[in-house]
Amino acid sequence: MPQPATPAPGLRAPLGVAARAAELTKVYGEGETRVVALDSVSVEFGRGQFTAIMGPSGSGKSTLMHCMAGLDSISSGSARIGGTELSGLGDRQLTRLRREKIGFVFQAFNLLPTLDALENITLPVDIAGGKPDQEWLEVIVETVGLSERLRHRPSQLSGGQQQRVAVARALAGRPEIVFADEPTGNLDSRSGGEILCFLRESVSELGQTVVMVTHDPVAASYADRVVFLADGRLIDDLTDPTPEAVLDRMRLFDTEERTS
Numbered sequence: 001m002p003q004p005a006t007p008a009p010g011l012r013a014p015l016g017v018a019a020r021a022a023e024l025t026k027v028y029g030e031g032e033t034r035v036v037a038l039d040s041v042s043v044e045f046g047r048g049q050f051t052a053i054m055g056p057s058g059s060g061k062s063t064l065m066h067c068m069a070g071l072d073s074i075s076s077g078s079a080r081i082g083g084t085e086l087s088g089l090g091d092r093q094l095t096r097l098r099r100e101k102i103g104f105v106f107q108a109f110n111l112l113p114t115l116d117a118l119e120n121i122t123l124p125v126d127i128a129g130g131k132p133d134q135e136w137l138e139v140i141v142e143t144v145g146l147s148e149r150l151r152h153r154p155s156q157l158s159g160g161q162q163q164r165v166a167v168a169r170a171l172a173g174r175p176e177i178v179f180a181d182e183p184t185g186n187l188d189s190r191s192g193g194e195i196l197c198f199l200r201e202s203v204s205e206l207g208q209t210v211v212m213v214t215h216d217p218v219a220a221s222y223a224d225r226v227v228f229l230a231d232g233r234l235i236d237d238l239t240d241p242t243p244e245a246v247l248d249r250m251r252l253f254d255t256e257e258r259t260s
């Protein structure tokens with residue numbers, strides 16, 4: 001008797017598309033300084049999924065994230081967040097879209113030093129003129145374990161705690177998508193592991209969508225899926241990654257590059 005197929009542990013089917021790039025090209029400079037940072041990249045980021053973007057230095061990871069988040073213009077092709085095409089939007093509309101639909105986590109925390117943790121967390125919602133959803137806020141604060149530290153300023157918090165505030169801030173407005181750029185790059189492995197667990201939980205338990213740029217195969221293994229870039233092109237896609245599987249792919253690309 002054939003056994004029914006068991007889904008791989010942790011594998012999650014996407015609930016539609018949160019963001020999509022179609023033949024997205026980004027060129028910097030012209031003439032001798034012309035660089036094709038993204039070369040016709042087409043990729044979809046599933047809603048309710050955790051996706052990692054990997055690739056060697058200079059492969060276009062940050063550029064892809066910046067173009068998808070409306071932080072950088074695109075040269076041709078299309079970038080969409082939900083149903084909104086970014087290429088047609090002006091600066092004001094882009095600012096509004098970022099505020100309302102996107103959460104950001106950066107390597108360098110980027111908290112405001114004069115505000116306490118809670119004020120930092122609610123700042124984007126406050127700026128947008130909204131009212132934080134108290135119930136959701138409590139869930140977020142609880143998830144990242146900050147209940148005891150809400151009245152502390154960033155200088156009174158460790159790096160790991162500051163990044164927890166940044167994660168809570170990114171999630172506070174229930175964004176369509178969270179973009180995290182090397183969120184564990186400035187942290188020791190224990191604090192980094194905690195941040196990755198929170199991002200994982202925000203997807204698995206709270207239904208959020210996360211896209212994370214990382215160089216670290218262990219960090220990437222927290223994701224549901226890893227997409228690999230090289231020379232501005234999307235070259236591979238791995239579902240339900242383990243650190244070993246990610247490392248194997250990286251080694252393979254390395255060898256291919258050296259022998260081509």
Ligand SMILES: Nc1ncnc2c1ncn2[C@@H]1O[C@H](COP(=O)(O)OP(=O)(O)OP(=O)(O)O)[C@@H](O)[C@H]1O
Nearest residue numbers: 028029035037055056057058059060061062063064
């Ligand atoms: N503002 C810019 N002006 C000119 N070239 C740029 C600019 N930003 C990025 N580039 C170039 O585009 C290419 C892709 O850069 P990008 O920062 O996206 O790569 P990355 O994969 O994120 O690299 P890293 O892992 O080192 O952060 C590189 O060749 C880079 O030099």
